[in-house]
Amino acid sequence: MRLNDPLVTSFAFEGKEYAIDLSFDNVLDVFDYLNDKTLRDYEKAEICLALLLGDQSFDKAITIDLWNHVYESFIHIESKQPIEYDRKGNPMPVKEDENKNFIDLDKDAEYIFASFQQAYGMNLYREQRKLHWHEFQSLLNGLPSDTIMQRIIQIRMWKPSKGESTEYKQSMRDLQKIYALDDEEPEEVD
Known part of the structure; x- marks a missing residue:
């Protein structure tokens, strides 16, 4: 664009x-x-x-x-991560999760709707036949971090790290189960 x-x-x-x-x-x-x-x-x-x-x-x-x-x-929506290189100029391996989708336009429809309403005051039902696909993609990609859709993406992307309490880790795993796509199970890593 x-x-x-x-x-x-x-x-x-x-x-x-x-x-x-x-x-x-x-x-x-x-x-x-x-x-x-x-x-x-x-x-x-x-x-x-x-x-x-x-x-x-x-x-x-x-x-x-x-x-x-x-x-x-x-x-086509391209979600390629930029290629990172080591000091010798060799491409670094891509982590499995970096190309993983953290949003599903169908399953997350109500969250996308609510986020557009919250962030832009935009009712997507009223925008049907008006809002261009490229505009929609840009607005979706630019949703502020305080919207429900961005929070769900953060939950889906979360990985446990040292220093987090056991209760917090369990809470995040529970949230990942609630918001999982394709019935994925979150990793069991402590």
Whole structure:
């Protein structure tokens, strides 16, 4: 995202111009279809393109390529950690948790809603069809630390350390169980 670029409302692909609806709620619908295990990949591509580009027929030969372009260019959320190097210039190993997701747009929906309301005075239901996906992502990433969503992320990221009381550690483990994604069990480390 660049602040001097306009929000994407259209794009060109193989010489043809397409209007695209990247409102955040529309993109969340796309994610729902992408996670639908009953659909084949080609069906997902067709449905997602119809959601984003409107009901129009696409040449079957370009459907997958068009979908891949749309996904990679406008929707994909990249959560790469910067590469750190040792003194000799060799890349340092990446810890397992550094690429772990600490937020789920579906499971955390009520916390995201409450956090946007608290931080920005923004009712996400009223912003449907208005708030662009890139705006939504930026606001989500910039939530202040005093919001419920940021607190939950801190709980999910917590690792026990020396000097913390047994009661505190147990309290944090209990909170991690409550807010766990994918029924993950927190580590048992003292």
